[in-house]
Amino acid sequence: MSDPYENTPERVFAALPPAQGRGFAQSWWGQAWLKALEDSTLDLKQLKTGRRLARAGAVGAVSVRPGRVTAVVNDRDHTAHRADVLLPELSEEQWDRFLGMAVERAGHIAALLDREMPPHLVEDAASAGVELLPGLGDLEAECGCDAWDHCGHTAALCYQVARLLDQDPFVLLLLRGRGERELLDALQLRSVSQAETVVVRQETHAGVDAAEAYAAGEILPPLPEAPEVPAEPGLPPSLDTETEPAPGVDPSALEFLAARAAGEAHRLLVDALRAGHEQRVAEAELTAAQDAVRLASGGPEVPVAARLAEGSGRDREGLALAVRSWEYGGAAALDVLETDRPAEAETLARARAALESAWEEGERPVLRASRSRWTVVGGQSQLRLGPDGRWWPFRKERGRWAPVGPASQDPATALALADGLE
Structure with a gap:
């Protein structure tokens, strides 16, 4: 047969x-x-x-x-x-x-x-x-x-x-x-067919839609070679001069911002010229406190870090925890660090079901629930539930709950990370 x-x-x-x-x-x-x-x-x-x-x-x-x-x-x-x-x-x-x-x-x-x-x-x-x-x-x-x-x-x-x-x-x-x-x-055939349609339109119309012209890349004349991307961001200008700065102007802070701007410009250029790159969705507008954390993730010198901590409404240790959260997951991780809002009913029901099925009988830790946080009873580990249903691992360090890794769909995986098993 x-x-x-x-x-x-x-x-x-x-x-x-x-x-x-x-x-x-x-x-x-x-x-x-x-x-x-x-x-x-x-x-x-x-x-x-x-x-x-x-x-x-x-x-x-x-x-x-x-x-x-x-x-x-x-x-x-x-x-x-x-x-x-x-x-x-x-x-x-x-x-x-x-x-x-x-x-x-x-x-x-x-x-x-x-x-x-x-x-x-x-x-x-x-x-x-x-x-x-x-x-x-x-x-x-x-x-x-x-x-x-x-x-x-x-x-x-x-x-x-x-x-x-x-x-x-x-x-x-x-x-x-x-x-x-x-x-x-099939994609090649479809794109060639559409490109031929674009060429016909060019012969009868004054212009052509930019998206159609891009899709017709195999038929239209090739674009010039992309410029070579520098390996590193350019160096910002030095503000270390003999002239005294104006009142309220901090040269070290300005040099730090210029370096971060050069780094971001370099990243955007690399993304734009990378073949087949899918453009990243623009981040939501950040608050001043969130943007201070983003800037602090660049490792500024002590005076600049102190100003960013003050501007974000945090002490130095609080800013360090916020930076760690930012590096694990951006604004979403920062929100989980600093906000303990009750989960929506449907999200909470799914969370409880996930906790129930994540461990074998006899292996499930004893957890104490409080709003969107589950703490291991008698331990130093904690799970925090994000608004999207993902689990964030935390561990108590010097009296404060600190993030220890990125979010996971599986609470057992997140808690293993918090316990130091991964």
Whole structure:
């Protein structure tokens, strides 16, 4: 009997090592898959069992093909079960809308042709009526353990997919029905077709839309070579002169600001000239106190640091903690450090469920809850819940709660970091 998948693209990934003491996903795509998984129909017991099996390295080599991912998963007693998870393929109409969306957005087509998957692709695809990540009820299961629905084996496979997306986000598009080569060929064809349309418009109109001209890069005359980017930011002018500064003018503070401005200008130039770069979303406008922390993260000299501490309304130690938070997660981390607002009801319910399922029975620490903070009873560690549902690890240092790492989707991973296990 012939294999029904004989002519379909397939990728096989070798078994991954155990993931003890770490989160399942490090990249944006892997974490987005986990969030979609935890929002699906799998119950907490299945997720808990699957997470345990995946952490232990019980998932074998994984085969990914359109609409299906397959692996052999071993129980604790080494009984092997073939597990399959099915995800609906996109229809031809949906793929047509997806390709049209990608070609219309110059940043997306440049990234995809450079074999990169920008995170904003998900939102822009959704605006075109195409959901890339699985929704409620999308993930179906087949398992050799004869479970009629999802089981611990299929849940473990779902968790392993998050780690595959860390390696290559194109795995998601293959699951949705298109292999990488097929997709890139279709994008090339679509972009050439659109470029030809642009050329015809140029012959009949006085001008051409800038976005269309960019997309037609393969047909229109090439742009000149980008200038070479300096390896380091330029040196700001020295203010160390024999002339006394005017009253209220601090030369050391001005030199520090000039150096930071040169560094930021260099970063913006590098970002602008980097091939296939997806422009970073502009940060929200900062308050004066937040901006003082941002500036202090540059390591100013003591007099400037003292002025920034005063301007931010903090003492020197408080500013040092704020800078540490900023370096872990920007304004969001700073907000978690300094604000203890009650979580919304839905976020709080999900947090409690996550805490309940994050540890095996007998391993769960005793936590004392207060608004959006959970403190280990009798310990020096604390979890703080951000407004987005992520967990931030804290540890008491010299009488103050101090951040000790970036946020995590998994409370057990965050607490392990706070306890110094990672």
